[in-house]
Amino acid sequence: MLFNIGFLEVGWTDILDIVVVTFIFYRLYLVMRGTIAIQIFLGLLVIVAGSFVAQSIELKAVSWILKTLADVWVVAFIILFQPELRRLLVLLGRGRLMSSMVRSSMDETIEAIVEACEEMSQRQIGALIVIPRSTGVRMIIESGIALGAAVSKQLLLSIFHPKAPLHDGAVVIKDRIVEAARCTLPLSNQLRMEGFIMGMRHRSAVGITEQTDAIAIVVSEETGVISVAEDSRLERGLTPDALRELLRRKLNVNVKSIFDSPFRPGTESGSRQE
Secondary structure, three states, X not given: OOEEEOOEEEOHHHHHHHHHHHHHHHHHHHHHOOOOHHHHHHHHHHHHHHHHHHHHOOOHHHHHHHHHHHHHHHHHHHHHOHHHHHHHHHHHOXXXXXXXXXXXXXXXXXXXXXXXXXXXXXXXXXXXXXXXXXXXXXXXXXXXXXXXXXXXXXXXXXXXXXXXXOXXXXXXXXXXXXXXXXXXXOOOOOOEEOOEEOOHHHHHHHHHHHHOOXXXXXXXXXXXXXXXXXXXXXXXXXXXXXXXXXXXXXXXXXXXXXXXXXXXXXXXOOXXXX
């Protein structure tokens, strides 16, 4: 035992228990931040805290009611937060021991995206691809058509084919999965960027990066030019090699560490002019 807090005895195991529970709740908060699930999660915390207080001051009736609600919420928690719990397990697996395996899978995803963008650029097929990172985009995903399919060049080409029913809007790729297509993104209030008059796709790409830390890739339907938006900025005229290098650096660094240098337009090698 280390010390007492009133009638409570606190030992090393209690400290460890508190640290573990705090870590779990913190990771859950990071996964659900920016989604409607956080409000339900906070409601659950209120019930659990109220039950603890009621038991401490021996309010038996209130304690029984809150304990009953808490028991029901355990089942409801698993059902309501199934996607968030899955993402929490994914985040826990993104440690150093798993980095080489994750990097290999991400390289396959990046290659599929680059190859699809290259072909769409050559054929002047418009495309908008969003790759979320730490900020939740659940509302964006829910605005589209859920897919849950593995990323592939053929799938992306099929989605963005001009005659395909899902070609309008954005595709969201999360954890090597195409979560949804035909998603609606927030429009940026900026109409120009460095002299370039942005169309709807480019404004949408910049708009999502103004509200989240996602990366957005745009293929222009008019010119076939490949652009990347990040941190409210837009870099245009990327070659496939430059796009590949940018995605590898941003996504692989994000897997290994939470520290990442800010995106600055004009710093990537291999850019081309329109």
